[in-house]
Amino acid sequence: INTNAAAATGLVTWVVIDAIRGHVSISGSCLGPIIGLVAVTPACGFVQPGWALLIAFIATVIVYFLLLNKHHMHFDDALDVAIVHGCGGILGAFMTGLFPEKSVNPINGADGAFYGRPIQMWYQIAGILTAIAFAAACTAG
Structure with missing residues (x-):
């Protein structure tokens, strides 16, 4: 349910913003x-x-x-992969520290910051920074 709902929300959100700005695009x-x-x-x-x-x-x-302002960022990202997947993933990982409920997944889950366990947010931040460091180390050259 969550993945379908998120995909639909992303679509509707993007199209509404595009419509407000005066152009809806297939891409x-x-x-x-x-x-x-x-x-x-x-x-x-x-x-x-x-x-x-x-x-x-x-x-x-x-x-x-971020994509509207990517021309200010000085890196080559012709297909917007770094912004879409990198920033989208970072945002999702961070929000995973805020919103989870142990009742959704009682075996492997944990409560997030909004449910009385703020340390989960810091675990997520540590994971994000580790992933960024790993990606930077593997792509530096």
Whole structure:
């Protein structure tokens, strides 16, 4: 449920922002669901569907505006992969520290910061920084 809901939320969010700005594009309509899926992937087995919608919405809005301003970033990302997957994944991983509920996954789950366990957010931040360091080390050269 969470992955389908997040993909749909990403699509609708992207198309609504595009419509407000005066142009709806097919490529944007394809990116919206991808952003929703990327963002909800870390959390999909640990959050309620409502949180999955919020995760996808927040990530899609932020990534949309990052892509609008990518010309200010001085790196080669012709297909927007770094922004869509990198930033979308970072946002999703961070929000996984906020919204999970142990009741969703009683065997492997844990409560997040909004449910009385703020240390989970710090675990997520440590994981994000580790992944960034690993990716930087593997791609430096």
